[in-house]
Amino acid sequence: MRQSVLLHSHEVAYVDHAGAGIPLLLVHGVGSSLETWGDVPDRLAATGFRVIAVDLIGHGESGLGNGDFSLGANASVIRDLLDHLGVGRVHLVGHSLGGGVSMQFLYQFPDRVETLTLVSSGGLGPDVAATLRAATLPGSRMVIRLASRPGFVSTASWLGRALNAFGKDVDALSPRAMSRLSALSDDGRSAAFLATLRSVVGPAGQTVYAMNKLQSVDPERVLVIWGAEDPTLPVQHAWDTHEQLPGSRIVIVPGAHHHPHTDNPDLFVRALVQHVGLPVAH
Numbered sequence: 001m002r003q004s005v006l007l008h009s010h011e012v013a014y015v016d017h018a019g020a021g022i023p024l025l026l027v028h029g030v031g032s033s034l035e036t037w038g039d040v041p042d043r044l045a046a047t048g049f050r051v052i053a054v055d056l057i058g059h060g061e062s063g064l065g066n067g068d069f070s071l072g073a074n075a076s077v078i079r080d081l082l083d084h085l086g087v088g089r090v091h092l093v094g095h096s097l098g099g100g101v102s103m104q105f106l107y108q109f110p111d112r113v114e115t116l117t118l119v120s121s122g123g124l125g126p127d128v129a130a131t132l133r134a135a136t137l138p139g140s141r142m143v144i145r146l147a148s149r150p151g152f153v154s155t156a157s158w159l160g161r162a163l164n165a166f167g168k169d170v171d172a173l174s175p176r177a178m179s180r181l182s183a184l185s186d187d188g189r190s191a192a193f194l195a196t197l198r199s200v201v202g203p204a205g206q207t208v209y210a211m212n213k214l215q216s217v218d219p220e221r222v223l224v225i226w227g228a229e230d231p232t233l234p235v236q237h238a239w240d241t242h243e244q245l246p247g248s249r250i251v252i253v254p255g256a257h258h259h260p261h262t263d264n265p266d267l268f269v270r271a272l273v274q275h276v277g278l279p280v281a282h
Helices: 039-045 071-085 097-108 130-132 140-149 150-167 175-183 187-198 236-244 265-277
Strands: 003-007 008-017 021-025 050-053 090-093 113-119 221-229 251-254
Touching: 003 071, 008 039, 008 071, 021 039, 021 071, 021 265, 039 050, 039 090, 039 265, 050 071, 050 090, 097 113, 097 175, 175 265, 187 221, 221 236, 221 265, 251 265
Parallel strands: 021 050, 021 090, 090 113, 113 221, 221 251
Antiparallel strands: 003 008, 008 050
8 A cells, every 4th residue: 555755845655565674665667656566566575575666756646846857856755765764775676767766876875775676777778769759849748638638548448459359469558558648637747757758868869878877886786677579668778788787687578568577577576586685584
């Protein structure tokens, strides 16, 4: 169950599953929420870990804050949440934009990160899906306002189900994608989505290169997990990162798209638990 706390004028929503040892902290991507992890938090908690998942600023049930949706602002809010929970160090797990936030958190607060797991992460190369590049263009807010109307979402959902029945798995028309689109019907949420996206992506691609945030990290503390069929961020980014961090671990999930953690949760949880080690009971 989500909880909420006011931290320095930021209303932050999160879930906290009780467990032992250094907690795992899950950070979602742009336009999403902690719901993107599906049953992964429960699966991880069942292994004995304490698991915390957070809604970033302007996402899920967190507030809009002061209008700063940058990587640094999100990293600072996560620090404030950990202080509130009395948590010192975490195993940090970031998906998509959450990977960029996680690398920024590591850069700002290196003593608070035990291990880092990047899941189909942003900030590791310029390439990104054309739909996200287009969303940074002038007038995109009006397009989002029209596309997030119930009638459009209903029609797109029907088309996605129809294509799926013929063996065509279109990630952009998946129930998960439609849920995210529907949430953008709220003007405040759509503004937060665009501001967050534009802080890291432009018409030509990703504008923030976060790899330099990892210069001081021990590569053996880094795990990279990616979907082999990711249409949003190319899997080549995973291999490039692994090559630049000799000693890091890499897991490519066969057949998975941009959400390998829900496309193959068994493999994801197994790889993550192996990377961070079993929790130590108090």
